[in-house]
Amino acid sequence: MIFLSIYGIVDGLFISNFAGKVAFAAVNVTFPLFMVLGVFGLMIGTGGAAIIGKLLGEKEPEKAKEYFSFFTFVCIGAGLIMAVVGFLALRPVIGLLGVEEQMVRPCMVYGTIGMFTVPFYMLQHFFQILFVTAEKPRLGFWITVSAGLTNIVGDFLLVAVLHYGVAGAAVATGISELLGGIVPLIYFLRPNDSLLRIGRPRADLRALAKACGNGVSELVSTVSESVVSMLYNFQLLRLAGSDGVAAFGVMEYCTYIFFAVFAGYNMGVQPLFSYNYGAENRTEMKNLFRKSIILMEGGGLVMLAVIMIFARPLVSIFVGYDGDLVDMAVHGIRIYCLIFITCGLNIFTTGMFTALNNGLVSAVIATVRVVICEIGAVMILPVFFGLNGVWSAAAVAEAGSIIPVILFTVKLRKRYGYA
Numbered sequence: 001m002i003f004l005s006i007y008g009i010v011d012g013l014f015i016s017n018f019a020g021k022v023a024f025a026a027v028n029v030t031f032p033l034f035m036v037l038g039v040f041g042l043m044i045g046t047g048g049a050a051i052i053g054k055l056l057g058e059k060e061p062e063k064a065k066e067y068f069s070f071f072t073f074v075c076i077g078a079g080l081i082m083a084v085v086g087f088l089a090l091r092p093v094i095g096l097l098g099v100e101e102q103m104v105r106p107c108m109v110y111g112t113i114g115m116f117t118v119p120f121y122m123l124q125h126f127f128q129i130l131f132v133t134a135e136k137p138r139l140g141f142w143i144t145v146s147a148g149l150t151n152i153v154g155d156f157l158l159v160a161v162l163h164y165g166v167a168g169a170a171v172a173t174g175i176s177e178l179l180g181g182i183v184p185l186i187y188f189l190r191p192n193d194s195l196l197r198i199g200r201p202r203a204d205l206r207a208l209a210k211a212c213g214n215g216v217s218e219l220v221s222t223v224s225e226s227v228v229s230m231l232y233n234f235q236l237l238r239l240a241g242s243d244g245v246a247a248f249g250v251m252e253y254c255t256y257i258f259f260a261v262f263a264g265y266n267m268g269v270q271p272l273f274s275y276n277y278g279a280e281n282r283t284e285m286k287n288l289f290r291k292s293i294i295l296m297e298g299g300g301l302v303m304l305a306v307i308m309i310f311a312r313p314l315v316s317i318f319v320g321y322d323g324d325l326v327d328m329a330v331h332g333i334r335i336y337c338l339i340f341i342t343c344g345l346n347i348f349t350t351g352m353f354t355a356l357n358n359g360l361v362s363a364v365i366a367t368v369r370v371v372i373c374e375i376g377a378v379m380i381l382p383v384f385f386g387l388n389g390v391w392s393a394a395a396v397a398e399a400g401s402i403i404p405v406i407l408f409t410v411k412l413r414k415r416y417g418y419a
Helices: 002-019 021-057 061-096 101-115 118-133 137-161 165-189 205-278 282-319 323-341 343-355 359-385 387-411
Strands: none
Touching (some): 002 021, 002 137, 002 165, 002 205, 002 282, 021 061, 021 101, 021 118, 021 165, 021 205, 021 282, 021 343, 061 101, 061 165, 061 205, 118 137, 118 165, 118 205, 137 165, 205 282, 205 323, 205 343, 205 359, 205 387, 282 343, 323 343, 323 387, 343 359, 343 387
16 A cells, blocks of 8 residues: 555656646646546455455355456446546546646646546555455565556656656556556466455345445545545635645645555455454454554554654655745644544544444444545635644544544444454
8 A cells, every 4th residue: 555655656756846836736636536436446345355355254265256256347347437437527527626727738638648547546456455355465565566666667757757747647657557457357367376266256236235335435435535635625726726735735645655554554454354253253353453453543643753753854855946835835734644643543443344344334434534524624624724724624524533433433342342
């Protein structure tokens, strides 16, 4: 997940320093649409992994392979549909956000090129958690590392050397997504020594519905976060113009890797919860739960300290050429990073209930966390606090979300045996 986050970070780094802050802001406006489209792969993968992991724990490997094959083909079909939807939605979304005229063309260039690789972007997310379920996390890691390095080299050549701007960044990212999606597909299509292989699918619509239900929290979270990003951009364009969007983009890039640590741990631990739930191993579930809580909260506090101390040098990597923009982003990120006090716990708990095949609770937590708390915060706080209201919206939302997290965790602890 850290290397997946590098895609966006490297794009931002090269675009900002070699194409300028207007192009940088344009990419930040466009990227949430890709998140909305790509999350369907994450939803099917996360929800499907919960079912497959439980079946493996129940000692039904053939049935697990049949469902895995079915979910893979569904993900490919959904990717093709999402690419078409993305092409049709790109221009209306850009118009709806009210972007400045100088940003329209780079938004369209980056978005149009990127839509061609949406199916592979979805497959990349789909296979990451299933590599863990198949007991091949290291292979998944090295494929992602290779894709990330491909993106870095591509950005260097196309953006820094050949000066193709946002078009070069989009092509570099697309090539890395092709690698990250196709290589796992080939691996699972061929005979291998993992627990899973693509073969004859079990076309079970009820299982698909359950997988989507299990993974709906990831869908709700990412789609809502993408909508929230668009609302952030709308508020920032209104309050500070393209500089505000660029400053917020810098803040997101500086914290991508920190969020990726939470997301990566969550994806790694979910199949363990699913397997031990299927095997009725409550002792190991308690062990996983206790250690996860310590890691999430301890890691969050460390991340908060790092951002507070190194805010200025981190921001300067992206926009060091503009002193006023650096000052704006440094001030904003020191408020924004308060999110790390509680967001790790919220992310982990949502994923744990997905792994336990309780998509309803996951969806409720995700809905409260993003749809109610964060959308409300980003629309209301700027009315009273201006730009500071924008910077603080995410932290306020995460603090509010900890309430349903605690309530559900305590209420359901005996049913699942994790505490």
